[in-house]
Amino acid sequence: MDLAGRLISGRYRVERLIARGGMATVYAAMDTRLERRVALKVIHPHLAADSTFRNKFVQEAKMAAKLSHPNLVNVFDQAVDGEIVYLVMEFVSGITLRQALNDFKQLSAERALEIFEPVMAGLAAAHGAGILHRDIKPENVLLANDGKIKLSDFGLARPIAAQTQTGGVVGTVAYLSPELVSRGIADARSDIYASGIMLFELLTGSQPFTGEQAVQVAMQHANSNVPAPSTLLPSIPELLDELVLWATAKHPDDRPSDAVEFHAVVSRARKDLQRGNTGELTEILRNTINLRSAAARSNATTRLPSTGTDASSTVRLADSNSTEQLNFAASGANATVVLDQKSINYEVDSEITVGGRYRALKILIASVVTVLLGLAAGWYFSVGPGTFAFLPNVTGQSINSALTILNSAGVKVVEVHESSKSVPADSVISTDPPGGTLVFGGKVTVHVSTGPKLVSAPNLDGKSLVEATAIILQQGFSVGQLNSWFNSAPIGSVYAYNGSDGSPIADGSKIDLEISLGPIPVVGGMTQATATSVLQVAGLRVKSTTEQYSDTVAKGNVISLVPLSDPIGKSGQVQLLISKGTDVVIMPNVIGQTIAAAQSYLKSLGLSVVVDTNQLTSNWGIAKVKKTSRPIGTKLRIGDSVTIISR
DSSP states (O other): OOOTTOEETTTEEEEEEEEEOSSEEEEEEEETTTTEEEEEEEEOHHHHTOHHHHHHHHHHHHHHHTOOOTTBOOEEEEEEETTEEEEEEEOOOEEEHHHHHHHHSSOOHHHHHHHHHHHHHHHHHHHHTTEEOOOOSGGGEEEETTSOEEEOOOTTOEEGGGOSBOSSEEEOGGGOOHHHHHHOBOOHHHHHHHHHHHHHHHHHSSOSOOOSSHHHHHHHHHHSOOOOGGGTOTTSOHHHHHHHHHHTOSSGGGSOSSHHHHHHHHHHHHHHHHHTOOHHHHHHHHHHHHHHHHHHHTTOOOOOOOOSSSSEEEEEOOOSSOOOEEEEEOOSTTOOOOOOGGGOOOOOOTTTOSOHHHHHHHHHHHHHHHHHHHHHHHHHHHTSTTOEEEOOOOTTSBHHHHHHHHHHTTOEEEEEEEOOSSSOTTBEEEEESOTTOEEESOEEEEEEEOOOOEEOOOOOTTOBHHHHHHHHHHTTOEEEEEEEEOOSSOTTBEEEETTTTSOOEETTOEEEEEEEOOOOOOOTTSBHHHHHHHHHHHTOEEEEEEEEOOSSSOTTBEEEEEESSSSOOTTOEEEEEEEOOOOEEEOOOOTTSBHHHHHHHHHHTTOEEEEEESSOGGGTTTSBOOEESSOTTOEEETTOEEEEEEO
């Protein structure tokens, strides 16, 4: 259902379609009350009818409405208008970061942080409010025409407190964190991982993991470490390497705890890069990554550099030799992280440092466990219950072709049939989730078009163009072609249109209007010259004339007008019928006249003469007419036959 032209809740005038997703459609609209352009996110009708999904959508609106930040797309309103459930959001005019990357491939380190830091500021606001984004990627970063950078689309957002086992993975495969791939678990650190992948892509122009199939990419996320960006482009500063490696650490405990923490460090990195003094922060990040990685292996309690209001925070480490404590001073959002060497203490963990023989045994045991886990994971994710399915894009294809493709992909298909004015019947409108995503333990809903919904056209008879246009737009249609023809209806009024005969038309379709130019001017009885002038003023042209007799119109005047097309509009051509005068003849008295004289006279009147006589033609000038076949005074027509008798 295309809402273009409709007025929602008596306030939002829908202008045009922006995008269509698996759950909702986004339109550009005008807030007629505040006179500002907004974006309307409308959930699909079949989902709006589902109370569970409807409640989830409302919950998303409430979560997003909590957020107000210059680097987030703001939510203004959420309401229901009949069957339409929608969200009103800030309209951002510009391009996506993906479009920018398509044009520029990769960005310089300075430009990359110039974009990345505001995005992390927006994500930090979301994490600070207890909300996960779950779909960080260049497509969801908007570069506004006014220079602002905004993070958008919280369509997969969930409260952080609600994140445990998701029961299924739906996301963009290139940005899925290892814990999402292997266990279906997400928290704030999963957003950080996706952010790190995006930073890698900004710096190098490519994603760290690629493959012919989505499952290959997902398995690389689960089993491989993200390489340093400088391995692709040696010119990338080491500080940016450390930022990417910190954000994309395989184990969640090795990453920043959330975007609040990560943003503070990114902000510091951006300033240090501008000043050309990156060595100190680079060393801090390298030590942090090493310490956390060791802490995760030994199951020690790990806390990351704080960006809150505490004066200091602690990172604790227990490896084979010692426990180290690093203190970081922090002050506000632009905290400077400082390594305090005086606070490093050492303690020996006897269980880990008992000797080389135990270390060798542990290495052997760890190797065996790793191999077994790898084999188990291979079975689980290839043929076991954790099989991944990359969802092909079947939008626009016939339902039979789509079913063949999706069944071969190993996903469960649920068909939902709905009308569509733009997608032909029995073709796929969209899928939920959309094509290009990785589905783990889920199903795909395929929305199949039944063709346009047929409805009755509004009553437009006799309406002016302004009135008809208002009615058309109010009822969800759009104005099609406007044609003006001469008609008996009042000038300027609508007299015909799609569906005016009572036949149904497609919902939301264009309605062509036939508008009256008024009746054709009446020129009967006028002289030919006058009639031609009158018709020219009305916009008609005289193409030809023809003559005929008329008992009522004087010779040389116009009898009538014949349109040469039907209907006829401006510049149309007509033919004029010109009077030759009357063709009535009164039968004269020719009795007693000679046959020759009577014959000649009657012929001059236009009558056909038959002579009935026994006289030789040589005597017709002497012999007299004794009677006629037509009584004297009879009305005849030119061409009628009269018999004169002489016997």
